Amino acid sequence: MGDIRHEANAELPPLEVPDVMPPHAHGWWAKYVFSQDAKYIAVQYACTALAIGLVALVLSWLMRLQLGFPGVFDFITPEAYYQFITMHGMIMVIYLLTAIFLGGFGNYLIPLMVGARDMVFPFVNMLSYWIYLLAVLVLVASFFVPGGPTGAGWTLYPPQAILSGTPGGQQAGIVLMLVSLILFIIGFTMGGLNYVVTVLQARTRGMTMMRLPLTIWGIFTATVMALLAFPALFVACVMMLFDRLLGTSFFMPMLVEMGEKLSYGGGSPIAFQHLFWFFGHPEVYIVALPAFGIVSDLIAVHARKNIFGYRMMVWAIVIIGALSFVVWAHHMYVSGMHPWFGYFFATTTLIIAVPTAIKVYNWVLTLWRGDIHLTLPMLFALAFIVTFVNGGLTGLFLGNVVVDVPLSDTMFVVAHFHMVMGVAPIMVIFGAIYHWYPKITGRMLNEAMGQVHFWVTFLGAYAIFFPMHYVGLVGVPRRYYELGEPAFISTPVGGLNAFISVAALIVGAAQILFLFNLGWSLRHGRDAGSNPWRATSLEWQTPDTPPRHGNWGESLPLVYRWAYDYSVPGAAEDFIAQNDPVTPEPPGGRL
Amino acid sequence: MADVTLKKTSPEPPEGLAGFVADWSSDQRAFKQVSWGKAMMWILLLSDTFIFGIFLVAYMVARSSTPETWPNASEVFALHIGGADIPLILIAIMTFVLISSSGTMAMAVNSAYRRARGPTALLMLATALLGACFVGMQAFEWSKLIAEGVRPWGNPWGAEQFGASFFMITGFHGTHVTIGVIFLLLVAHRVWRGDFDLDRRSWLSRGNGDYESVEIMGLYWHFVDLVWVFIFAFFYLW
Numbered sequence: 123m124g125d126i127r128h129e130a131n132a133e134l135p136p137l138e139v140p141d142v143m144p145p146h147a148h149g150w151w152a153k154y155v156f157s158q159d160a161k162y163i164a165v166q167y168a169c170t171a172l173a174i175g176l177v178a179l180v181l182s183w184l185m186r187l188q189l190g191f192p193g194v195f196d197f198i199t200p201e202a203y204y205q206f207i208t209m210h211g212m213i214m215v216i217y218l219l220t221a222i223f224l225g226g227f228g229n230y231l232i233p234l235m236v237g238a239r240d241m242v243f244p245f246v247n248m249l250s251y252w253i254y255l256l257a258v259l260v261l262v263a264s265f266f267v268p269g270g271p272t273g274a275g276w277t278l279y280p281p282q283a284i285l286s287g288t289p290g291g292q293q294a295g296i297v298l299m300l301v302s303l304i305l306f307i308i309g310f311t312m313g314g315l316n317y318v319v320t321v322l323q324a325r326t327r328g329m330t331m332m333r334l335p336l337t338i339w340g341i342f343t344a345t346v347m348a349l350l351a352f353p354a355l356f357v358a359c360v361m362m363l364f365d366r367l368l369g370t371s372f373f374m375p376m377l378v379e380m381g382e383k384l385s386y387g388g389g390s391p392i393a394f395q396h397l398f399w400f401f402g403h404p405e406v407y408i409v410a411l412p413a414f415g416i417v418s419d420l421i422a423v424h425a426r427k428n429i430f431g432y433r434m435m436v437w438a439i440v441i442i443g444a445l446s447f448v449v450w451a452h453h454m455y456v457s458g459m460h461p462w463f464g465y466f467f468a469t470t471t472l473i474i475a476v477p478t479a480i481k482v483y484n485w486v487l488t489l490w491r492g493d494i495h496l497t498l499p500m501l502f503a504l505a506f507i508v509t510f511v512n513g514g515l516t517g518l519f520l521g522n523v524v525v526d527v528p529l530s531d532t533m534f535v536v537a538h539f540h541m542v543m544g545v546a547p548i549m550v551i552f553g554a555i556y557h558w559y560p561k562i563t564g565r566m567l568n569e570a571m572g573q574v575h576f577w578v579t580f581l582g583a584y585a586i587f588f589p590m591h592y593v594g595l596v597g598v599p600r601r602y603y604e605l606g607e608p609a610f611i612s613t614p615v616g617g618l619n620a621f622i623s624v625a626a627l628i629v630g631a632a633q634i635l636f637l638f639n640l641g642w643s644l645r646h647g648r649d650a651g652s653n654p655w656r657a658t659s660l661e662w663q664t665p666d667t668p669p670r671h672g673n674w675g676e677s678l679p680l681v682y683r684w685a686y687d688y689s690v691p692g693a694a695e696d697f698i699a700q701n702d703p704v705t706p707e708p709p710g711g712r713l
Numbered sequence: 714m715a716d717v718t719l720k721k722t723s724p725e726p727p728e729g730l731a732g733f734v735a736d737w738s739s740d741q742r743a744f745k746q747v748s749w750g751k752a753m754m755w756i757l758l759l760s761d762t763f764i765f766g767i768f769l770v771a772y773m774v775a776r777s778s779t780p781e782t783w784p785n786a787s788e789v790f791a792l793h794i795g796g797a798d799i800p801l802i803l804i805a806i807m808t809f810v811l812i813s814s815s816g817t818m819a820m821a822v823n824s825a826y827r828r829a830r831g832p833t834a835l836l837m838l839a840t841a842l843l844g845a846c847f848v849g850m851q852a853f854e855w856s857k858l859i860a861e862g863v864r865p866w867g868n869p870w871g872a873e874q875f876g877a878s879f880f881m882i883t884g885f886h887g888t889h890v891t892i893g894v895i896f897l898l899l900v901a902h903r904v905w906r907g908d909f910d911l912d913r914r915s916w917l918s919r920g921n922g923d924y925e926s927v928e929i930m931g932l933y934w935h936f937v938d939l940v941w942v943f944i945f946a947f948f949y950l951w
């Protein structure tokens with residue numbers, strides 16, 4: 123589809139849509155608070171996501187304290203532990219990762235990288251953030267209501283999620299959680315429509331789909347997926363809310379609780395699981411695809427090489443996105459399923475490994491003989507590749523029914539998904555922040571603090587999650603408040619658990635340092651200039667840094683090439699910006 | 714933004730598959746001649762299709778997994794008129810009204826293409842009235858069923874998921890119709906006032922002096938009608 127390289131000085135097609143400035147904001151409130159500028163909305167999204175992510179981080183400390191030193195902290199009751207687990211999981215997956223990749227990086231990078239002045243519908247885009255904020259506030263509110271937040275596990279499986287045995291089940295906790303999710307989905311949809319339409323319909327002259335940086339391909343595909351996967355979660359939340367508030371029995375079978383027969387009857391708890399995972403598996407890739415895209419760009423920029431196999435990378439993103447809608451039941455191997463279904467879902471799951479492996483090979487081949495600069499973004503990108511491969515390999519274990527059945531619901535699973543969708547995307551978020559912070563603020567993040575942050579986080583993450591695989595293999599179940607010394611565990615793992623917990627606390631402290639760095643560098647960071655990484659893509663070619671309202675000053679940029687012209691032989695510099703019309707004559711002439 | 718093509722360059726765009734590929738590999742827009750607003754509505758409707766689809770699938774699952782018998786739709790939704798029970802009569806009328814409203818909507822869009830201010834506004838008003846009529850009849854149907862003892866958590870005739878699915882799905886659809894009616898009235902008002910003949914910017918129009926909002930409204934309205942056909946088939950006829 124389309125050409126990748128354009129001939130030098132080739133003529134660009136004419137403008138199809140008149141170039142109009144997005145509406146100007148008047149007054150302080152309209153400019154900085156109720157801003158309709160995607161760049162401000164992006165920062166608002168990212169800050170909110172990081173703030174609520176900090177809550178999830180603190181919750182993980184509390185859980186690790188309990189697991190590492192059982193019986194020492196008696197304010198952590200079993201109920202509280204389940205609440206921590208649930209809120210930690212849900213916040214990390216939805217309110218941090220999804221929000222920051224799509225709402226944060228999506229908003230900031232899409233208009234700048236495709237050469238648009240703003241998102242297509244700035245007002246709707248602004249609403250998206252405020253509804254997201256409302257969703258977060260509702261979620262936070264559940265910490266303060268009687269009974270506390272829900273303790274149903276982030277998967278919220280019924281029937282237990284709305285029964286009295288689960289914290290928040292018969293109180294406000296679960297209701298607030300469901301309402302918050304519904305709000306999140308509505309808010310996300312408003313933003314998501316903007317991201318998709320902006321990429322499809324508002325690119326600048328010369329910017330074909332096949333010249334988009336892979337970052338945009340990742341975010342774009344993930345947004346499309348989210349618009350198709352969140353409906354399942356939406357419906358599941360609505361139905362569960364009815365079960366809880368109106369007494370319907372969509373998901374509730376006939377039940378006896380404490381010797382008393384409840385009024386429910388005839389519903390199907392498995393139906394919820396299907397709905398949840400029809401959303402839940404694509405969700406993994408909604409988080410992973412933007413990470414894939416961003417990491418491709420970080421590697422190309424900081425290894426001064428064109429990305430290896432650009433088209434293959436694009437198609438792999440699209441194919442992964444499509445396939446991820448037909449694998450959901452691999453989360454339900456132990457829920458009771460016809461063996462043929464297990465066979466089908468195991469097969470599709472393993473097939474996804476093919477395009478994913480292609481991407482990994484292409485990253486490695488991009489690095490191969492590159493001019494690798496071990497900058498912070500590059501370090502985090504490398505950490506991502508290693509971690510992702512690691513998590514992907516254990517995924518092959520869990521994708522097979524026979525191997526998964528004994529491993530299911532053990533700490534092995536916890537280690538797997540933290541590697542693949544916890545640590546790996548977080549590494550990319552850090553890398554991306556180090557990479558684009560100079561564009562957003564005009565200043566570099568402090569390098570020394572960044573180095574400490576990177577090494578502690580990277581090594582620490584392995585100290586936490588590597589031993590956890592082993593803990594799972596010897597049989598420690600997940601979601602256990604306290605283990606004791608059960609007969610089914612061959613080796614005592616108490617010492618290992620304490621070690622993991624200490625590592626978790628140290629890694630957590632490094633994140634605080636990172637947040638401090640974000641604030642400190644705002645005032646004291648080195649001046650960045652407009653293109654500190656000497657990168658080709660459009661966001662680095664803005665007339666002002668940080669970019670001003672409307673992004674491009676007088677006239678829109680014109681795009682003459684793809685985003686990966688690094689180290690082109692014969693060029694004066696080792697990069698040629700996308701809006702640079704001159705292609706150098708290669709030494710020795712054209713072939 | 715507007716569909717104004719500033720300058721026509723290439724001779725004729727290729728047709729069929731070649732045209733599809735050419736559009737997608739071109740710059741600026743993947744869907745030529747599709748404005749931002751229209752593209753956004755199409756994608757919203759795609760997402761909404763998934764919501765309705767999943768609602769219907771969830772209903773089918775509930776229906777097939779409950780051990781109780783499912784109430785007989787043609788008896789439940791019968792009206793007692795003139796001494797006889799006429800099955801599904803109300804639903805038939807509701808469906809007729811809604812489909813007719815799609816007709817008036819299509820005519821409104823057609824007048825909008827011709828920039829006929831008066832007819833467009835009137836036809837939109839007619840569409841809104843038919844839509845309101847539909848919602849009214851739905852309210853009547855709801856109250857009748859409630860009076861007969863149908864609740865989300867049970868009913869006199871069998872599986873309790875019947876009432877639950879009924880209220881949830883028709884309620885969700887009815888909400889869509891209601892939102893549609895409100896926006897129809899808003900847009901009709903603007904058409905009548907002549908906003909779309911001027912170059913005035915407002916939150917329903919990008920101020921490029923065309924009637925595009927009417928067309929976008931039409932997309933939404935036809936979608937809501939189409940969804941009703943499926944609800945009708947799966948809930949009332951099955």
Ligand code: HEM
Nearest residue numbers: 182185207208211214215275276277543544600601602626
């Ligand atoms: C410092 C980093 C982190 C630590 C120390 C940590 C620790 C934990 C612990 C101890 C559990 C509970 C295990 C159990 O008892 O079953 C857990 C669960 C979970 N974590 Fe993390 N976590 C971290 C980061 C993340 C991130 C970045 C994500 C994002 C995807 C994440 C997602 C989850 C999920 C989805 C669960 C499952 C919750 C449930 O079982 O309902 N975690 N984590």
Ligand SMILES: [Cu+2]
Nearest residue numbers: 403406450453
């Ligand atoms: Cu999965």
